Amino acid sequence: MAASPHAQSARAAADAPRPHDLLWARGVADALHGGSPLxxxxxxxxxxxxxxxxxxEQAPPGYVPVGLRGSDRHQRHAAYLAEAAITRRTPPEVLARTRAWEPWGDAAGHACRCALRTLAPQLDALPWAWGITGGAGFAMSSGLPVLRESSDLDLLLRIPRAPDPAELRQASHLFDGLPLRADVQIDTGTGGFALAEWLRGGPVLLKTDRGPRLVADPWAIVAP
Structure with a gap:
């Protein structure tokens, strides 16, 4: 029996790349589109x-906005990738669920491994999905030596509905006393913001597909 149009639409939305997902593609150089050469x-x-x-970012139809990174911190390039060329997608949550830091042998990632071994069981107990992003996620998924011993540990919490503020503040203490700095981003489904900024109180800078917005309540913003 064929799936209903609603079910097909929901499945397509679930499979669509989201911010922080890592993508691999065939014929990358030909599949990339942008205003400047590689x-x-x-x-x-x-x-x-x-x-x-x-x-x-909003991308042309049939494309996904992507960022390329090189082996050095300053090597970054923004482009659009043809969706049809994508061969593999790894969301941040997969790196957490599969404990991707255990087989990862980069010596520069020692502090990240130690922190994640401590954090993972506690983050698993939270009511929100979590994952690994940034340089650590890139290095774990690719095996490329892009981390430095001074690198932060970038983490993502997916919190689609406004949480109990006390619960989120309590969760923030999990990142105290780590052997490195943890940069935690909250993803609401519409945008993302820094947990540290929210903890300070007042408006937060919510990064959305249509650009950053300074908002009092990041969960009150819905997709257009």
């Missing part, structure tokens, strides 16, 4: 092994 560091050898990260 930088020299983004050569065929690098593009064959390095994933691209989904950005928050």
């Amino acid at each position: 930088p020299a560091w983004a050569d065929a050898a690098w593009l064959a092994v390095a994933p691209m990260v989904v950005r928050r």
